[in-house]
Amino acid sequence: MALIVNGIEAPPPADPRVSLLDFLREHRGLTGTKVGCNQGACGACTVIVDGRRVLSCLTLAVQVDGLEVTTIEGLGTPGSLHPLQAAFVEHDGLQCGYCTPGQICSAVAMIEELRRGLPSNVTADLTAGTIAATREELRERMSGNLCRCGAHNGIIAAIEDAFGLENAA
């Protein structure tokens, strides 16, 4: 078996202790995935595994054997940005840029959770089929991704813009 990283097969590491985070950064040279705490507290290492957002520091590489891993490099390149990546630049949803790849990967999968109708801690009506993408919903759902520079307003604006959620607040 192998991991599929951004569409490319990658053999799993020989050392079973290697986290998905370290596998991506140190074994595959995909340093766009960042390490902020190595203990699941900051969200900087968020990647997408089979469509769901995952903290790669708390995931062993061998656990995702056979699964599709999408990292920030798989979403777009500087010359051909994903709409959300472009919106982050436009709305200045970043400063130092270190939490940014995690924020973007997290948001891409978060929108799918919202569309699937998965409730959050601030969802008022759990029985409603669809959940309005209010700013409060977006903020709650992005709260696992810390930003210390304080780009929060720009991040939320970028998410609204890229996914056509303007005026949802």
Next chain:
Amino acid sequence: MSILDNAKSRAQGLAMAALTKAVALAPDKWIPGSTPDPLIRKQNGHVGKPLSRLDGPLKVAGQARFSAEVALPNMAYAAIVHADTPKGRIASLDTAAAEAVPGVVLVMTHRNAPRMNPMPVFMSAAKAAGPDALPILQDDRIHWSGQPVAVVVAETQEIADEAAGLIAATFKEEPAVTAFAAARAKGTQQGSFMAQPLRNEIGDAEKTLAAAHFRIDARYTTPRHNHNAIELHALTCEWQDDGVLRIHDTTQMVAQEAWTIGRVFGLSEDKVVVTSPFVGGGFGGKGLWQHQACAAAAAKLAKRPVRLMLSRESVYRIVGGRAPTDQRVALGATAEGKLTALIHTGLTAKSPASPMPEPFILPTRSAYAAETMLLDVKTVEIESLSNTFMRAPGEAVGTFALECAIDELAEVAGIDPIELRLRNEPEKDPVSGLPFSGRHLDAAYRMAAEKFGWDRRSPTPRAQREGEWWVGMGCATGTYPYYRMPGGAARITLTAEGAKIDIAAHEMGMGTATAATQVAADRLGLSPEAIAFNYGDSTLPGTVMAGGSQQTASIGASIVAAHRALVAELVKLAGNDSPIAGAKPDELSCRDAGLCRADDEAAYESYASILARANRPSVSAEASPPLPLEMMHWSMHSHAAMFAEVRVNAVTGEVRVSRFLGSFDCGRILNPKTAASQFRGGIIMGLGLALMEETQFDERKGRVMNASLAEYHLPVHLDVPDIEVIWTDIPDPHTPMGARGIGEIGITGTGAAVANAIYNAIGKRVRDLPITLDKLL
């Protein structure tokens, strides 16, 4: 501090005081900034535009390479083992089990570490950047809980981490002063900052206070804080065959680091090359600490490149933060609300080795016109990791105390808090007597009050309730000085295609490279696309710290100096056949990729034409700006009017900030998009300071207890409302580009605005940060 050091410091202080006096009294024309920067009047259309940050596409695509992402051939990975006792000696240090792990290259302790000199302490020399001068793995003495005692180097990070866990260290503990009360009992010392005592006295403030019509007298306390940049401290380093120590680091001070690390290893600064193209957040924390020396020593011992990325816990153990304060603010006022007495005194703790007391009276010095003043910072020593500067050192916590006290006085006097502040606006600097270079706080307040709907606020607490939430509004003044540190320099290399600017500056998210590109484009009459701003490398000109909100001023002044030298060169190259022949640099302007006479724009020649006629592919000039004497000739400060609306839950005491507005008077804003982010970022860190941030310190063992991002609470998305930022955009006539620094002011005043809003909501005054719900119930 030894008697000799004391005497030296006193002598420096006296010399500084004499110089300050002379510069204050000198004619304006002798001072840098006496003539307004021409860019304030006339631009080529780039300064002031909301240009998206130039490194944005790289960063959002994960292609910006940070220091732990530089891969060197045959690189090994390091992990650190820390002492867990505050003071004493190593009793035993058993590394055998670690060394036996397959893949371990070596274990370095004080027994086998290369000889390292202590780091020269910050401010002890022009490029000194050590947080303290404690020995680095040279003996068995322990100076703080968290001190590195061993470094494991291994083939992989997993192996290094495993082996680090197998090192068994025991310590012979010695009595240590780790509690604030015990430290106070040992006696206090006068705090000093920049070789000047943190003490000012005007008249008899205590006596005046006692006789005042209205008075308040209160104690405010603030805890330790940590910077908590999301990027961990990390470096990749190598001793090259040419004898150069090459360090890829994440730092706010490349030139200072090269010099200081050179001193540690007995190398001249040109034998240490530090690069740092991207810094994943700094806030004062990305300076020199022991880990850089440890990694370089490990690489020397292992004879191969080493990568050291600190664990999050190691960051809390090795990298100091903001020190705690215990402040008193007492205010006396007339029946009309004019301040007669302003007392701001108190204590801060520092480590015995740290040169840095938290200077919380700095914002008070220029804040209000009061008849009498007593400002004083005393220090006590706690045996702990050295504290350091963190975003707005002094102002962040000092404005909390001062601006809460003003709010308390406003209530006692029955005067609107904005009106009270404006009644006490000083005409000139109340302490130094210097004229202000630009102060428009009144305008900032008026703009903000209207926009925020201040007239809807009830002056009486507990007046507005929505469901189970009490709602309140508060405001406070923020302030931060203009700084420009000595040491700036820049090189401009001009070709027919454009210009390259070389300067040893830093980009840690402030938007420096973007704003500097806009400034250089305007200065040179080029498009931003024709400018290459080259920074983050110790081999480039200048000693430019990304600190004190001074980098943009330092870069700006350096580019002015280099530009002037470049224009002089161009005039020489242009010769007698040019429309600009014989002109002096001051008589020329830049436009459309060329030079013209300032009084006759038609007399113009393009750079390409000048270079072609001179048969030159390029022309280059490097220069340094004059010493920053403007700071001693004018009182130079930015200001902000901060407005918060909070909701306090009547059942749980939970506080939510529902609205926030920051109104800034910071001179000319160079890039509204990146500046707004800087302002918001500071405010958000201020919301953290107000409501949740605290480095919990075990007073029994001198140890940080919450050394993780799970336990040190930062504002997260749900804690951050829409934050509106506005500004006066009135240029400062005495600074480069008319701009003053904007990186730190956002955190100032914010804590008090929130505290004052909480009081307005529920009538409870909390004077101890952070204002957590247990203090409100």
